[in-house]
Amino acid sequence: MSIPALRLYAGPLARRHIEHNGLRPQDVGIIPAAAGGPKGLMLGPLDRFIFGHWLAASEQPVHLVGASIGAWRMATACLDRSLQAFERLERDYIAQHHPPPPGRRRPPPEAISEVFAGNLKAFYSGRVAEVLGHPRYRLHVLTSRGRHLLHREGSLRTPLGYLGAFAANALHRRALGAWLERVVFSSADAAGGQPWPLPFGAQDFPTRQVALREDNFMDALQASCSIPFVLRSVHGIAGAPPGAYWDGGITDYHLHLSYQPPASAPIVLYPHFQRAVVPGWLDKPWRARHRASPALDAMLVLAPDPQWVRDTLPDGKLPDRNDFTRFAHDPAGRMGRWSRAVESARQLADEFAGWLQRPDLGRVEPL
Numbered sequence: 001m002s003i004p005a006l007r008l009y010a011g012p013l014a015r016r017h018i019e020h021n022g023l024r025p026q027d028v029g030i031i032p033a034a035a036g037g038p039k040g041l042m043l044g045p046l047d048r049f050i051f052g053h054w055l056a057a058s059e060q061p062v063h064l065v066g067a068s069i070g071a072w073r074m075a076t077a078c079l080d081r082s083l084q085a086f087e088r089l090e091r092d093y094i095a096q097h098h099p100p101p102p103g104r105r106r107p108p109p110e111a112i113s114e115v116f117a118g119n120l121k122a123f124y125s126g127r128v129a130e131v132l133g134h135p136r137y138r139l140h141v142l143t144s145r146g147r148h149l150l151h152r153e154g155s156l157r158t159p160l161g162y163l164g165a166f167a168a169n170a171l172h173r174r175a176l177g178a179w180l181e182r183v184v185f186s187s188a189d190a191a192g193g194q195p196w197p198l199p200f201g202a203q204d205f206p207t208r209q210v211a212l213r214e215d216n217f218m219d220a221l222q223a224s225c226s227i228p229f230v231l232r233s234v235h236g237i238a239g240a241p242p243g244a245y246w247d248g249g250i251t252d253y254h255l256h257l258s259y260q261p262p263a264s265a266p267i268v269l270y271p272h273f274q275r276a277v278v279p280g281w282l283d284k285p286w287r288a289r290h291r292a293s294p295a296l297d298a299m300l301v302l303a304p305d306p307q308w309v310r311d312t313l314p315d316g317k318l319p320d321r322n323d324f325t326r327f328a329h330d331p332a333g334r335m336g337r338w339s340r341a342v343e344s345a346r347q348l349a350d351e352f353a354g355w356l357q358r359p360d361l362g363r364v365e366p367l
Contacts, residue, residue, distance in 0.1 A: 005305055008302060010299070010366070026058040034255055067249045143182075144183070152235075158228065251280050
């Protein structure tokens, strides 16, 4: 008998709704997608089931909010034939290889940025209109825009700026806003050309919203995935304030946002790779900030069971970014492990599909 893979965690409003109504596709108003690099691969089977099958049985608008690999996943959900697109994203992500120069453990950021830009172009070229014009999905891509020292990238100013950002964030998360601000690129209403309203309150952190358009889509998506010191920041994004744009996970790692789903679709459905919804990447050391808050009351998290991860996946862990360095000279070893992990993750989707048929409130734990 296989070990159960899926755990469900709900805020009080989401739990109350499930208790009275179960969970139907028309109940979902918002789907977040976290930063986390290769960990996001584990959610591919859930993405294919949710977007390729389950949500297709409903008609309501759904806001898709993503940072880093989460933004890539949510943009993929907006493509025609999203089932096949998710399969390609999985293959392309696993197959990527950035060989380090002789004597180094990792390639320079310029090289990774150049290859990544080419990969995005190959993936979305000629299809950006599909993403922006999806009849139901409202896409929101999160980025982090540098301020003061971080307004421009430099060999000295960038590490000093992030040292200042870390110190400020240690005092209070909102103090991080002196160094970085949240910039959300949102798809627009075709009739008026204005970006769709944000599906969350933005009073928690300095925030700007910019219309996501064909002339800035590639840059915005690349910026959302541009990890400091691993990739170069993105400058000169059309229609956006000037400055250096980095990974959206710096300000919003797991998208711990004050969600505002509509009453007609009150659930925030969150396929995630863990229980905790960590606010920003710099908050990882501060465990007190990992707790749920009233902002997440309407959220249902779908996550792999930690015991299942330890007992089932290669090396007893989720794929992670350290694997690129660990297998720098053995890419086939990394690709094989990641492929086996993703194949195992089909169990997550199968169990969620089964739970939807007979929602068992006993399996829904407090978030």
